[in-house]
Amino acid sequence: MYPEDRTIRRFLSTAPFSKSLVEQIRKLHPYSMLSDEEVYFLDNFCWSLPDPVRVAELGAYIGGTTSIFGAGTPSGSQIEVYDLFEHNPASRSRLKDDPLFEENSFFPIWERNTKRYRDKLIIRRGDVLETAKQSREPLDVLYIDIVKHPSLINVMLEFYQRLKVGGILMHQDYFHWQSPWIVYQMEHLLDHFDLIGDVGLNMTVYRKKREIPAENVDFLSFDIEQVTSLFDKAIARYGHSKAGMLRVSKLRLIIGTDKKREAELVKEVEETHGESPRVMRYLNELKKLDPARMW
Ligand SMILES: C[S@@+](CC[C@H](N)C(=O)[O-])C[C@H]1O[C@@H](n2cnc3c(N)ncnc32)[C@H](O)[C@@H]1O
Incomplete structure (x- = not known):
């Protein structure tokens, strides 16, 4: 009923930065691809969780969102981090001056950027079509920023099924043309989720309201x-x-x-x-x- 001490402490420690909270958050982990509104929302969401949670973060890149989850979730939380950790051409060019740059992988950069949260992180490195099979535990929070190709849409159902009733789902790129399959998939599943709202012209946020049958659906x-x-x-x-x-x-x-x-x-x-x-x-x-x- 009442906010936890950690939530009150968080509000106290950030009060001096009320005019530039996002700037302060970005100083701690300046690698995020998120907009200011999304950083603000995700950071506050994590800090207001009263108990340890199990999170699946699908699409971590160099650790912007991993760091927000790592910093804000209560101690004892576990964060499954799914990524190929392999450059595409844009990423290779963007990161080429980083001292930890490697030709094919940005894993060392993600590792450096997230090392202070290492005790919470469970690394699921590789194609999510394969790594999705490595965990079965129920999830409290599911963050999805990975479905930029049709081949990844069907496997999302396995993660939705793992999410507890009452748990929170975030679709980072719901409004972006790179993730069109998400839009009709979520519409098809709307008996199982309440849409709570959206933020930053990108992200939608849902609460799971009903179990999803353990069957496969071919959304393609x-x-x-x-x-x-x-x-x-x-x-x-x-x-x-x-x-x-x-x-x-x-x-x-x-x-x-x-x-x-x-x-x-x-x-x-x-x-x-x-x-x-x-x-x-x-x-x-x-x-x-x-x-x-x-x-
Ligand atoms: C937009 S980025 C994530 C950005 C991150 N959420 C942030 O805001 O800091 C999408 C990520 O999905 C990963 N990805 C794309 N296809 C994948 C696949 N099949 N399996 C695992 N990861 C994949 C890419 O490597 C990339 O890091």
Whole structure:
């Protein structure tokens, strides 16, 4: 009923930085890819947990989010960290001047950045399609920032099934066109989750409300009508930029399936969201890039 001592201590120790709390958090671990709002939310979320938790962090990169979980979760918490720890071209170029740079792996950099939280971390290094099988314990918190390729969507169900009823799920890139499969998957599963809210034009946050049957669902076998109808339910929930970003995300799944529908959706995005620089940027990125190489 009352906040724990550690939560009160946290508020006391951060009060002097009330005007620049995120700046202070970033000084402690300056590696995060998250926006200021997301850093603020995730840090506060972790510090307000009263008891040790088991977390699965899917997609750690060089430890920005690992550090927030490591610093804020109560002592005795366990954090399963899933990542390939292998560069893509953008990462190789971004990190090339780091003293611990290696040609193929950024694992040494993640290790250095997170070493003060080492006692909480359970490393699951490799393809999550394989490493997902290495833990079966129920989860309190599930953080997902890894589904940038269709091959990863079905395995998410195993993590949702491990999450306890009452546990918290965060989808870091829900609104981004790199993760369109998440949008219709979550819509399909909405009997099992309450959507609590969203933050930073990226992340959605859910509480699991009902167990999910231990069966496999092939989310890649959904036909385009099913995908479109689930997407449209998600889009209807939001206005302005968020609806526009979801329309761009839906476009990613329509490209290559139906030229007429694709042209209509591009027109709809341009006409409805032409004023939103972010939506227009996403649309241009999607037109230019080969989505298969992204994460
Ligand atoms: C956007 S980054 C995560 C960023 C991190 N959450 C943060 O904010 O600091 C996505 C990560 O997913 C990892 N990843 C992509 N595909 C993977 C796979 N099949 N198995 C394991 N990790 C994968 C990449 O190596 C990358 O580090």
